Amino acid sequence: MPGRSGGRLADPGARTVTAGLVAVLLVASALVAVGAVTAAWRRDLTAAIAAVPLMFGGAGVAFAGAARFSAAGGEPIFGQAAMVLLAIAALAVVALGVGIAGREGRR
Amino acid sequence: MDSLHAIGFYVSATLSIGGALLVAFVPGRFLRGLALAVTGLGIAGIALSLSAGIAALSVLVCYAAMALLVAGPRYRVVEPQLASTWRQLGALGAAGLFALLAYAAWRGDFVHATFNGGAFGTAATGRFLFAHDALATEAVAGLVLVCLAGAAAAWRTRERGR
Numbered sequence: 001m002p003g004r005s006g007g008r009l010a011d012p013g014a015r016t017v018t019a020g021l022v023a024v025l026l027v028a029s030a031l032v033a034v035g036a037v038t039a040a041w042r043r044d045l046t047a048a049i050a051a052v053p054l055m056f057g058g059a060g061v062a063f064a065g066a067a068r069f070s071a072a073g074g075e076p077i078f079g080q081a082a083m084v085l086l087a088i089a090a091l092a093v094v095a096l097g098v099g100i101a102g103r104e105g106r107r
Numbered sequence: 108m109d110s111l112h113a114i115g116f117y118v119s120a121t122l123s124i125g126g127a128l129l130v131a132f133v134p135g136r137f138l139r140g141l142a143l144a145v146t147g148l149g150i151a152g153i154a155l156s157l158s159a160g161i162a163a164l165s166v167l168v169c170y171a172a173m174a175l176l177v178a179g180p181r182y183r184v185v186e187p188q189l190a191s192t193w194r195q196l197g198a199l200g201a202a203g204l205f206a207l208l209a210y211a212a213w214r215g216d217f218v219h220a221t222f223n224g225g226a227f228g229t230a231a232t233g234r235f236l237f238a239h240d241a242l243a244t245e246a247v248a249g250l251v252l253v254c255l256a257g258a259a260a261a262w263r264t265r266e267r268g269r
Contacts (some may be wrong), residue, residue, distance in 0.1 A: 002192070003250060016109070016113075019113040019156075021212075022215070023117075024153075025211075025212035025215075027120040028208075029205055030205065031257075033204055033205030034128060034209070036198075037197075037202070038130060041198050042131075043186055045186065046185055051130065054254075057123070057166070061123075061150060064153075064154055065157055068157045068158060068159070077231040080154075081241045083165075084161070084162050084166070085262075087170070088165045088169060091169045091173055094173045094213065101182070101183045102181040104183070
């Protein structure tokens with residue numbers, strides 16, 4: 001007998017929502033591309049620096065997704081470690097950029 | 108990945124890309140910082156749906172700090188002299204990069220595998236920190252302790268001098 005969900009019979013032909021490595025890599029590439037566009041397009045250097053976390057975040061998502069769906073049998077924690085490292089590096093870049101701009105720029 | 112995680116992934120992906128687009132196009136430092144925080148929330152959600160809970164927490168803290176820095180009062184405008192042609196070429200190059208990466212992801216052939224790291228990733232993180240790299244973890248903990256003690260000593264010295 002087909003399963004019930006919420007008092008109704010579930011459609012036997014219904015497809016479950018899922019996400020795979022392709023979806024993760026598409027999101028990661030979109031983040032990297034938006035970050036690159038922002039860094040190239042913005043006239044203000046401090047606003048361009050705000051694009052660095054977007055690119056680093058995209059790279060981190062790609063690392064975490066590759067580790068999550070990897071079939072190589074390696075440590076799944078490697079992708080998470082790379083993601084944390086990239087986030088901290090992005091924070092350092094933004095702090096450095098805002099600090100230098102605070103000395104050099106105008107309000 | 109079950110349906111709940113998949114829905115969380117797609118919602119978080121929408122948040123992160125929408126926030127990134129806002130970072131690109133919104134004027135003003137406050138709104139830009141807010142958009143950066145939304146992007147961080149989305150990226151943390153993606154990490155959580157990929158069973159990387161510890162990474163999600165770290166990303167959330169880092170992006171909140173970045174949003175505070177970008178929206179904070181230390182923000183200054185710096186405008187280097189750069190021809191708009193080069194900026195347009197850079198934007199076109201970024202669009203080409205996205206097309207290349209998306210094509211590679213779409214056409215690539217990936218092997219499917221089962222994931223045994225747990226829903227939050229704490230077991231793998233614990234094994235990594237306290238079994239595989241225990242010495243490095245203790246070294247980092249010692250460094251943090253020395254930094255905190257040094258900061259407290261410096262603060263006390265400065266307060267005594269006042």
